[in-house]
Amino acid sequence: MSTQPHVEGGKGPNSGANPSSVSSILVADCGTVLTKVSLLGIVENQYRLMARGEAPTTVTPPYEDITKGIIQAINVIEFITGRHFISEGRIISPEQPIGDGVDVFIATISAGGPLRVVVLGAVDSRLEELTRQAVSGLYAETHALPAPSFIATTAAVPVAVGASNTHFSQNAGGQWTPERVALEWERQIEGLRDLQPQAALIVGIADGPAGPTPLQEACQLLISAASDSRDRQGAVAGAGSTSKPTGWQRVDTLYAGAPQYVEAVRRMLQGNSDVTRVDPLITQAQIGPTSIAAGALYDRKVMQKLPGFAQLRDWSASAPITTATSLSSLVRFLAQHYAMNVTAVDIGGATTTLMLAGESGEFIPMVNAGIGIGPGLGAILQRVGLQRITRWLPFDINEEEVRQYVMNRMLHPQVVPTNLRDLQISQAFAREALILTVEATKQNNFEWLDADLILATGGILARVPKYGQAALMLLDALQPKGVTSLALDRTMLISQLGAVATVAPVAAVQVNENDAVTHRLGTCVIPFGTLPRGEIALRVGIEYTNGRQVMVDVMSGSIEVIPLQTNEQALLSLFPAPTVDVGLGAGERARAAEEIDGGLVGLIIDARGRPLDLPGNDKERQARLLQWMQAIGA
Amino acid sequence: MTYLLGWSVIPQIIVRRERWSGRYRISSIPLVQPGQTVQPDQAVIRIERLKAIEELATIPHLSLPGVVDPSVNIQRPMSASNAQENIQREVLPAGLRGRVVAVTQRGGVIIESHAAVLQGSIGAGNQVAGILTMWQPTDATGQAQVIPPGALLVVPGPLNLAMLHRAMASGIIGVIASSISSRDLEGFLRADLIDLISSVDAELAQVPLPPLTVLFTEGLGTIAMPVRTINLLSYYQGSIALLTGATSVRQGVFPELVISLPPKEVQEGWQPLQPDPAVILGSQVRVCSGEYEGAIGTVTYLFTHQQTFLSGVQARATHLLLEDGSMVTVPLMSVERIS
Numbered sequence: 002m003s004t005q006p007h008v009e010g011g012k013g014p015n016s017g018a019n020p021s022s023v024s025s026i027l028v029a030d031c032g033t034v035l036t037k038v039s040l041l042g043i044v045e046n047q048y049r050l051m052a053r054g055e056a057p058t059t060v061t062p063p064y065e066d067i068t069k070g071i072i073q074a075i076n077v078i079e080f081i082t083g084r085h086f087i088s089e090g091r092i093i094s095p096e097q098p099i100g101d102g103v104d105v106f107i108a109t110i111s112a113g114g115p116l117r118v119v120v121l122g123a124v125d126s127r128l129e130e131l132t133r134q135a136v137s138g139l140y141a142e143t144h145a146l147p148a149p150s151f152i153a154t155t156a157a158v159p160v161a162v163g164a165s166n167t168h169f170s171q172n173a174g175g176q177w178t179p180e181r182v183a184l185e186w187e188r189q190i191e192g193l194r195d196l197q198p199q200a201a202l203i204v205g206i207a208d209g210p211a212g213p214t215p216l217q218e219a220c221q222l223l224i225s226a227a228s229d230s231r232d233r234q235g236a237v238a239g240a241g242s243t244s245k246p247t248g249w250q251r252v253d254t255l256y257a258g259a260p261q262y263v264e265a266v267r268r269m270l271q272g273n274s275d276v277t278r279v280d281p282l283i284t285q286a287q288i289g290p291t292s293i294a295a296g297a298l299y300d301r302k303v304m305q306k307l308p309g310f311a312q313l314r315d316w317s318a319s320a321p322i323t324t325a326t327s328l329s330s331l332v333r334f335l336a337q338h339y340a341m342n343v344t345a346v347d348i349g350g351a352t353t354t355l356m357l358a359g360e361s362g363e364f365i366p367m368v369n370a371g372i373g374i375g376p377g378l379g380a381i382l383q384r385v386g387l388q389r390i391t392r393w394l395p396f397d398i399n400e401e402e403v404r405q406y407v408m409n410r411m412l413h414p415q416v417v418p419t420n421l422r423d424l425q426i427s428q429a430f431a432r433e434a435l436i437l438t439v440e441a442t443k444q445n446n447f448e449w450l451d452a453d454l455i456l457a458t459g460g461i462l463a464r465v466p467k468y469g470q471a472a473l474m475l476l477d478a479l480q481p482k483g484v485t486s487l488a489l490d491r492t493m494l495i496s497q498l499g500a501v502a503t504v505a506p507v508a509a510v511q512v513n514e515n516d517a518v519t520h521r522l523g524t525c526v527i528p529f530g531t532l533p534r535g536e537i538a539l540r541v542g543i544e545y546t547n548g549r550q551v552m553v554d555v556m557s558g559s560i561e562v563i564p565l566q567t568n569e570q571a572l573l574s575l576f577p578a579p580t581v582d583v584g585l586g587a588g589e590r591a592r593a594a595e596e597i598d599g600g601l602v603g604l605i606i607d608a609r610g611r612p613l614d615l616p617g618n619d620k621e622r623q624a625r626l627l628q629w630m631q632a633i634g635a
Numbered sequence: 636m637t638y639l640l641g642w643s644v645i646p647q648i649i650v651r652r653e654r655w656s657g658r659y660r661i662s663s664i665p666l667v668q669p670g671q672t673v674q675p676d677q678a679v680i681r682i683e684r685l686k687a688i689e690e691l692a693t694i695p696h697l698s699l700p701g702v703v704d705p706s707v708n709i710q711r712p713m714s715a716s717n718a719q720e721n722i723q724r725e726v727l728p729a730g731l732r733g734r735v736v737a738v739t740q741r742g743g744v745i746i747e748s749h750a751a752v753l754q755g756s757i758g759a760g761n762q763v764a765g766i767l768t769m770w771q772p773t774d775a776t777g778q779a780q781v782i783p784p785g786a787l788l789v790v791p792g793p794l795n796l797a798m799l800h801r802a803m804a805s806g807i808i809g810v811i812a813s814s815i816s817s818r819d820l821e822g823f824l825r826a827d828l829i830d831l832i833s834s835v836d837a838e839l840a841q842v843p844l845p846p847l848t849v850l851f852t853e854g855l856g857t858i859a860m861p862v863r864t865i866n867l868l869s870y871y872q873g874s875i876a877l878l879t880g881a882t883s884v885r886q887g888v889f890p891e892l893v894i895s896l897p898p899k900e901v902q903e904g905w906q907p908l909q910p911d912p913a914v915i916l917g918s919q920v921r922v923c924s925g926e927y928e929g930a931i932g933t934v935t936y937l938f939t940h941q942q943t944f945l946s947g948v949q950a951r952a953t954h955l956l957l958e959d960g961s962m963v964t965v966p967l968m969s970v971e972r973i974s
Contacts, residue, residue, distance in 0.1 A: 412832070
């Protein structure tokens with residue numbers, strides 16, 4: 002089990018809002034594609050969501066000011082409520098007696114793209130995994146470029162490293178000749194050029210056969226890359242009369258290598274990179290300092306560089322924090338408050354986030370930067386391939402249509418699917434975004450937590466026309482087992498409530514319960530083990546609170562939805578086939594001690610088996626998908 | 636947002652653009668200085684030599700296992716194409732009329748110009764300057780149009796792979812068209828378009844592409860070119876223009892054609908347009924997805940409440956009067972203001 006450190010946002014210049022005096026809050030979430038703003042206020046002594054507005058995010062030209070998108074979204078709220086919140090480009094604060102203005106404004110941010118981190122030095126597979134774990138809760142992507150001397154001493158023959166690996170493909174044997182070393186250098190510099198890192202993480206404790214040489218080479222690579230980048234400095238087209246500088250961005254370095262060489266590294270990189278020392282990264286217990294330092298780098302190199310950030314910070318009662326940080330606060334709070342394992346899912350345009358929090362304080366964050374259903378669509382297709390996308394579609398589709406769909410959506414990520422075909426394609430990508438994120442979490446060797454509650458948010462899930470579509474996406478992608486509950490946050494607020502809690506904790510709790518997690522989809526029973534083909538997998542007994550009893554036989558390979566509406570409860574009895582498990586062991590019957598809750602979909606019995614196996618034959622697969630969609634109301 | 640300047644076609648604006656060689660490992664010598672006025676056909680950069688592999692010699696080499704002699708000369712034999720490139724000497728025209736405001740580290744020249752700008756949805760290829768030439772279909776006599784090498788060819792409609800190959804074979808350096816299928820464009824570029832538009836360094840990503848820069852005003856598919864775009868390009872036929880194809884969603888870089896305005900058009904009292912991308916009543920917009928993708932229309936109504944579309948999705952919407960006279964309802968998020 003792993004526990005990740007958590008970086009709380011500091012207080013902004015307008016901090017000092019007295020929580021007890023806060024009667025209205027504007028909370029903005031600036032995503033890669035859309036900026037969402039919510040107005041929270043007090044209704045009958047309870048904090049409630051009053052109105053929402055959204056607009057395209059405006060960090061790129063022609064606006065190049067993150068506050069413009071926020072103002073546009075607030076304008077929507079002004080239209081809905083008839084109140085005024087903006088005056089001369091500023092937020093009116095505190096709330097005025099006539100109702101204009103708000104007491105508190107806060108913001109969360111996921112726009113700006115991930116922090117690109119290159120991992121240098123003596124990077125073996127174990128250290129690579131540790132660095133991935135260290136940044137798993139951040140908007141960051143890591144690329145390992147082990148030092149040439151480290152490769153030479155740990156691999157018998159040259160191996161492919163980095164972005165370009167064609168040089169050795171035809172000549173991979175024999176000794177490390179000077180030519181090969183030179184080529185390795187060239188390849189690594191090309192790798193750095195391709196990656197355009199914003200930060201470097203140097204690791205390795207100099208106890209390997211290459212001694213401290215990998216650390217020295219890491220510095221030399223950074224110096225060479227800086228020189229190469231300076232030579233290429235130019236200007237790309239900007240908006241209007243401006244042009245943006247390109248080619249040279251100073252790389253900041255986190256040094257998590259052998260402590261005795263830190264000053265030598267500083268001297269070598271002087272003038273090329275600022276070096277921050279963190280505790281050597283050797284075991285999983287030491288990922289905390291690296292994670293915190295990388296988080297601070299993200300704030301400095303990405304978030305604070307967003308155009309308009311200074312103004313945004315000036316507006317805010319508390320310093321803007323990342324959306325992932327905010328979500329993590331809420332998920333951990335819910336897990337401890339309700340004493341259950343909570344899994345939160347947020348599928349965005351450029352990032353997919355999965356957070357697992359346990360009732361005992363366990364916490365596994367996975368921010369899969371670059372994977373999303375907007376600009377991140379291309380990365381999904383490249384990572385999983387065509388077949389894994391089309392397997393979720395109940396119709397024939399060719400490669401060109403999928404690729405054209407992806408490219409058009411990458412170019413116009415804000416568009417709304419207006420026909421069913423486009424909607425189903427986008428939902429197929431959402432499934433794979435989530436599956437990739439689950440795979441990335443498992444790749445980091447985190448111990449998986451079976452969820453008691455799965456909480457879902459993000460545009461593709463929140464805007465589903467039918468609740469069954471959201472439920473099916475979650476079941477297909479997460480493939481939970483046993484008994485769990487699904488809840489949908491249609492307000493897309495849960496990712497901001499952690500930030501709200503920093504200035505108004507009562508508001509965060511009340512809005513969460515009153516508005517954010519009110520769309521309970523239902524309880525799910527997912528039998529697993531060996532499901533007998535063509536036979537009954539599970540007999541389900543339901544005893545409603547009015548005394549009515551129902552017994553339903555669920556066939557292997559099928560989904561059944563038993564009516565159990567929101568605010569209805571029932572006692573559940575499960576009678577699995579001898580080889581089927583519902584969480585208590587194969588063939589073990591279960592009777593719930595407490596009533597289970599209904600939901601917008603109902604009581605879902607997913608007897609399709611785990612892992613979910615889709616028919617290989619296209620026609621059969623499509624027919625099966627349609628059956629499942631019909632059964633769950635998708 | 637695809638249109639960095641706000642609209643797809645801006646007939647008058649002041650822009651600053653860097654004119655540079657578009658290639659690395661060459662030495663670019665600026666021939667002009669900041670403050671100097673330049674003409675579109677004036678040489679502003681001289682390309683002198685290939686720096687190539689000698690850069691490697693500056694990299695420190697360490698003692699590595701298996702390395703017999705670390706001081707060995709590490710220069711590799713150059714390929715034939717590299718060798719040819721090594722002796723290449725050429726000068727680059729400005730492509731723009733205006734004032735030099737800066738010189739960049741890589742030997743580029745930043746020029747400020749009063750210009751008309753056409754922004755594309757997708758493109759590929761390095762920055763090139765050439766004479767705008769409208770493509771004419773074969774006339775009644777069957778004589779094919781003669782297009783001078785070095786031209787920027789405007790095809791006012793969709794393009795295909797065969798046309799691109801013919802254009803490159805005839806020495807044309809750039810093509811502006813409305814649209815193309817993703818398969819044809821990938822076939823021509825011999826590159827994965829998704830990789831290309833996801834690049835973190837759009838300029839670097841253009842290096843391995845064929846020497847023909849392309850800009851598609853409407854994007855992928857078979858979408859016609861809007862009349863106002865054709866009119867602008869026809870009006871400036873024969874002018875020298877600067878074309879850039881690089882496209883990177885990640886970097887926020889999109890293709891564009893910059894045409895410096897003739898001096899007679901920039902008289903006293905000339906004012907640049909300040910495009911406002913906000914969609915309001917009367918805005919001319921382009922639909923960028925769904926059944927009406929590529930259609931141009933005028934906003935006649937903005938719905939107060941969300942509308943439900945065929946997919947079942949609810950979204951804020953607008954009523955559009957399309958150019959063919961039909962009225963349609965489309966999501967507000969699926970339109971981009973073009974003027």
